Amino acid sequence: MDSTPVGKDGTTPERRATQTTLARDGDSTVIAQARHLAAGFLTRVQSEHGLPVSRRAMDLTQLVVSELVTNARKYAPGLVLLDLRFPGGLVEIVVWDSYPVVPIVRAADAGRVGQHGLEIVMAVAQGFEGQREPVGKRITARLALADDPDGDISGRPPQ
Template identity: 70%
Template sequence: MEPVPLSEDGTAPDEQAIQTTVALEGDGADIASARHLAVQFLTRVQAEHGLPVSQRALEVTQLVVSELVTNARKYAPGPVLMDLRIVGDLVEVVVWDSAPVLPVARAPDAGRVGQHGLEIVMMVAQGFEVQMEPVGKRVTVRIALLDDPSGAITGRRPL
């Protein structure tokens, strides 16, 4: 699995873009590889671009990548594309898969075993959206790079 930086139109990235895209075509090992790529990406963002990234942002990004890639591998046939990019003070995790079904967070149920991933992702993210594509769907999750200076846990911003 080798990351390939691309712009949105598929051409070489401009010098301002900080992103990486990878196609995940294998098995369950893709999930660990995707988490590892996320850490490498955020470490590179810190080292090469001087952007601060909190330990929480690293951990939450790994969690989000794990949940999104797991769901894509579990419910969609074929390859999965993952894009990581910096947008202002956020990291966007974008996962595309070929399944034409929208993901739905289930109602909270402490007695339910499993299927809590989407609930968790929505709680730790600054933003969550799903876009239907001509083939499949694209899930985008935004995560704050820094913790709130007041010490508050960074999560979904109130409307």
């Protein structure tokens, strides 16, 4: 018989530590709440699982969360859902909103004011995808928790 404690929600302590969710109306406080949730989640992953989470990974995770939640709040009315997961050595950031159009990265333009959020996310993420859902869309970004030992600041191979 398995003696692992199970919470009221049916999850084990390990499962609760490796995923967390925020569902909020897209009011002006949701971005700060999402950044705070991301920092707390990575702190728990680090302390409860003994995994390295670099300062850079913490900062980049909060940046990506901020950019994705900002876009959801800006373009989609109503609810914004943020789901943070830990599938191994990565943090997976999933943002759902009600707007069905999946964003595309625009060509770099130093003269353009604003609308660089997705470019930033793509520059720092190890993985990125946008997927239409029956209602709205889901955007997923994956970031490494530890710094690249070769010092590659983006975690991506040089191009």
